[in-house]
Amino acid sequence: xxxxxxxxxxxxxxxxxxxxxxxxxxxxxxxxxxxxxxxxxxxxxxxxxxxxxxxxxxxxxxxxxxxxxxxxxxxxxxxxxxxxxxxxxxxxxxxxxxxxxxxxxxxxxxxxxxxxxxxxxxxxxxxxxxxxxxxxxxxxxxx
Amino acid sequence: xxxxxxxxxxxxxxxxxxxxxxxxxxxxxxxxxxxxxxxxxxxxxxxxxxxxxxxxxxxxxxxxxxxxxxxxxxxxxxxxxxxxxxxxxxxxxxxxxxxxxxxxxxxxxxxxxxxxxxxxxxxxxxxxxxxxxxxxxxxxxxxxxxxxxxxxxxxxxxxxxxxxxxxxxxxxxxxxxxxxxxxxxxxxxxxxxxxxxxxxxxxxxxxxxxxxxxxxxxxxxxxxxxxxxxxxxxxxxxxxxxxxxxxxxxxxxxxxxxxxxxxxxxxxxxxxxxxxxxxxxxxxxxxxxxxxxxxxxxxxxxxxxxxxxxxxxxxxxxxxxxxxxxxxxxxxxxxxxxxxxxxxxxxxxxxxxxxxxxxxxxxxxxxxxxxxxxxxxxxxxxxxxxxxxxxxxxxxxxxxxxxxxxxxxxxxxxxxxxxxxxxxxxxxxxxxx
Numbered sequence: 363x364x365x366x367x368x369x370x371x372x373x374x375x376x377x378x379x380x381x382x383x384x385x386x387x388x389x390x391x392x393x394x395x396x397x398x399x400x401x402x403x404x405x406x407x408x409x410x411x412x413x414x415x416x417x418x419x420x421x422x423x424x425x426x427x428x429x430x431x432x433x434x435x436x437x438x439x440x441x442x443x444x445x446x447x448x449x450x451x452x453x454x455x456x457x458x459x460x461x462x463x464x465x466x467x468x469x470x471x472x473x474x475x476x477x478x479x480x481x482x483x484x485x486x487x488x489x490x491x492x493x494x495x496x497x498x499x500x501x502x503x504x505x
Numbered sequence: 506x507x508x509x510x511x512x513x514x515x516x517x518x519x520x521x522x523x524x525x526x527x528x529x530x531x532x533x534x535x536x537x538x539x540x541x542x543x544x545x546x547x548x549x550x551x552x553x554x555x556x557x558x559x560x561x562x563x564x565x566x567x568x569x570x571x572x573x574x575x576x577x578x579x580x581x582x583x584x585x586x587x588x589x590x591x592x593x594x595x596x597x598x599x600x601x602x603x604x605x606x607x608x609x610x611x612x613x614x615x616x617x618x619x620x621x622x623x624x625x626x627x628x629x630x631x632x633x634x635x636x637x638x639x640x641x642x643x644x645x646x647x648x649x650x651x652x653x654x655x656x657x658x659x660x661x662x663x664x665x666x667x668x669x670x671x672x673x674x675x676x677x678x679x680x681x682x683x684x685x686x687x688x689x690x691x692x693x694x695x696x697x698x699x700x701x702x703x704x705x706x707x708x709x710x711x712x713x714x715x716x717x718x719x720x721x722x723x724x725x726x727x728x729x730x731x732x733x734x735x736x737x738x739x740x741x742x743x744x745x746x747x748x749x750x751x752x753x754x755x756x757x758x759x760x761x762x763x764x765x766x767x768x769x770x771x772x773x774x775x776x777x778x779x780x781x782x783x784x785x786x787x788x789x790x791x792x793x794x795x796x797x798x799x800x801x802x803x804x805x806x807x808x809x810x811x812x813x814x815x816x817x818x819x820x821x822x823x824x825x826x827x828x829x830x831x832x833x834x835x836x837x838x839x840x841x842x843x844x845x846x847x848x849x850x851x852x853x854x855x856x857x858x859x860x861x862x863x864x865x866x867x868x869x870x871x872x873x874x875x876x877x878x879x880x881x882x883x884x885x886x887x888x889x890x891x892x893x894x895x896x897x898x899x900x901x902x903x904x905x906x907x908x909x910x911x912x913x914x915x916x917x918x919x920x921x922x923x924x925x926x927x928x929x930x931x932x933x934x935x936x937x938x
Contacts, residue, residue, distance in 0.1 A: 369888035371881045373918050399890045403915050406888055423699075425920045427881050431888045460889055478888070 363486050363496040364432040365476070366414050370407040371427040374400060382407060382421065389420045394503065395476055397463035410465070410476065412503045432482055435465060435502050437472040437495040445475065448494055455488040457481060467505045469497060474505075508624040508656070509617070512765045513820045520821060523765055525559055527793035532556050532565075535799050538583040541576055542801060562768065562791060563779055567802045570603065573743065578604040584797050594642045595742045602642070605742050606797040612651065614794055615745055618763050619652020622751035625761065625818070626736035627711035628682045630657040635680035637689060638716065639665040644746030645716055649684045652748060658682070665689065668696045675707055683712040687719040687727060687735070691860075694730040709733040711754065715740065715747055718807075718828050718846050722853030723860060724757075737827060743803055744790045750825055755817050759824030766794045769825060770802070771811050774832045785810045787832050788825065806832045808844070836866060836932065838873045841910040845931040848877060848912075851903045863922045868936040875912040877904065880919050 372378045379398070386393060395410040411417045414430070421428045438444045452459065458480040465474035474497060479485040489496055497505075507513050515523065532553045535542040545566045546552065555561060573581060582589065590609050594602040607615065628634065634653045638645030646664055653660035661680060663671055671693065674680075683690065690712055694704060712731060715738035727735040739760050740747035749767055750760035762769050767790050771780045774787040788807045792800050808831065812824045830844030837843070845864055853860050861880040866873060879900065887893055897914040904912045923930055 367888070369886075371886050371893075371916070371918060373921065378918075401890060401894065404893065404917075406890060406893070408888055425918070427883055427886045427919050429883070429886045429888050 363434065363498055364482065365410065365435045365497070365499045365502050367431050367433045367476070367478075368409050368411065368414055368417055368421075369429045369431060370409070370421060371429075372405045372407055374403055374405055379405075379407065381424075382426070385420050385424050386411065386417060389416055391417050391420075394467070394505065395463065395465045397461070397476075399461065408461075408463070410502065414503075431478065434477045434479065434482060434486060434489075435497040435499075436475050436477055436489060437469050437497060438475050440468070440471055440473045444473070448475075448489070451488055451492045451494065452479075452485060455484065457485045457488065465502070465505075469495075469505065474502075506624050506627075506629065507819060508621040513621060513761075513763075513822060515765065515821055517821060520764055521559060524768055524793060527765075528559065528562065528768065528791065529553070529556050531791075531793050531795075531799050532801070535583055535801060539581060539799075541572065541581060559768070562770070562802070565802055567777065567789065567804050568800060569804050570743075570806070573603045574601050577601045579606065581800075582606050582797055583799050584608055589797050591647075593644045593647075593742050593746065595644075603743055605644075608796040611745075611796050611798075614766065615648060615748060616651040616655040618745070618766060619648055619748040620655040621652075621763065622738055622748045623649075623652050623656055623658070623682070623713065625751045625753045625820075626682070626713040626738065627734055627754040628653075628656060628658055628713075632658045632682050632710075633678060633680040634658050634660045634682040634684060635663060635671075635675060635678075636660055637663050637665055637671060637683070637685035637693075638747070644740070644742045645686075648740065648746040648748060649713075668693060669700060672697045672700065672702055676702060679708045681708050681710050683709055683731070683733065685712070685714065686716045687714040687723055688717060690714055690727050690731060690735070691723075694727075704731045704733075707732070711736055713738050713751070718830060720846060720849050720853060721827070722850060726853070726860065739807075739825070739828065741805060741807075743800055744792060744805070745795065749790070753816065753818035753820060759812050759816075759826050761816070761818075761820045761822040761824050764822045767792055769811060769823065771809065772804075774804075774806075780810075782811050782813050785829070788828070808832060808835075834932065836864070836875075836934065838866060838875050838910050841908065843875070843908055843910055847908055848904065851907050852879060852900065855900065855903065861919075861922050863930065864932045866932070866934045866936055873936065875910060877901075877912045877914050878917045878922060879914060880922055881916045882919060 392412040397408045399406045460478040462477045536553045549566045551564050588608050589606040591607040594604045636649045640646030711734040713736045724735045736752045738751045740749040750762040752760050770789040771786045780786045788805045807828045809825045809828045830846050863878045865876040900914045
């Protein structure tokens, strides 16, 4: 139940982000979700797109350093306490969240949150045990 | 293999007798024909007849790059221009270029020494040599070229630049020996990977790399990426060009100096005192067979040490260790001597760091600051900010530990550090003194 995320190293310079979005646009790639983590010197752009292989290829062609990471897309009840419930489950199971960000589209009436865990398999297991729905990669890219 | 079995394996005694005879002849000749040397010897109170042993060489004054500039362009030539068949010049990054000349016999000697060097690095008659050193005023291209022809190998005079075309030619012609600068070798590997060509499918046996300082770790990386034996070659136009010294394939441990043509010394760059074997200092050369441009005790500004130990390859010529820096590249940062090559060693010892780096030195409020820019590669990249920041801290800590100087480390995007197709620019010093 993993979702593949690509990440791109960016220097903190004007125009770098728009260069990435330009390259993806030109290749006809749709960005499904993104988050940008930054420091004073550099940033890491994390992306979920509809065609990972192609996105990696065109970004590398343009000289970017690109990484691939497995993350988990979790359905979260769209009501007060929805996210809190999931974080409690993870906390009790001793699973650490490295980072998280929201997916643009909803899944039915639920919100979708992308999680990066320190131990992915353990996280997927406890979420399933507690009846939390995890969305598969193919399904997510097509949403 | 050894190209000139007789001269490359002379006993120390016979070698020194040859050196003394040739040194005496050289001193006699420059005294008679080059006003600069006659004046310098006069000022030092030495006459050619005073050179009775090799040790008497130490009584002669040094020659510096400035002396060559002061006598620009042809003032140091020891023969009439009628006898000069070739002129080379080194790049004049800090003023006028340094001009050197060769007689027909000098070209012949140079070809012989370059043939020796190629053989030491693993080349033989049947090889195809892809020569990507620049052809022109720079001695690299033509120096290798004449040596390759002397050896009877087939030489592809591709020169520098147009990297993609070079890779296609390598694929199609199947060269077995590569000659270029070590940074260009890595550039070739990167460029080949970009167009989907791997070096594992090529026929290269050895690469003979020089014209800029490099490190053992860089050798490992080149050998891994280009699938060949990486051999270090040394030379400078003021002394002859490439082929002054070279590593042997058998030992890959120090560069044999062709002592039947050049006498090496290592000195303390501050005092000029000659240092014992094994001690690190500035390399000094005296040529003892050159006709057009003999040079006496030339201060190369290259930092190394000499090793007289016997070598497994059978050559009796003394070895110099890998050049670890330049006395004039040396940065003094808050009173600490720093050579860019030391930073390179730190990075490469950490394995997972790409060796593309640049040092930027600034002075803020009368305090020197060193920033080391390092390119992030696929092996070092992480999608987590914390891991990249830890990487920066670790590099900074190791620099502090090995060099005793604090540096701010900044990760930058791949290919963002300018690299020329020849020598990489390693240092930007923004300080105003």
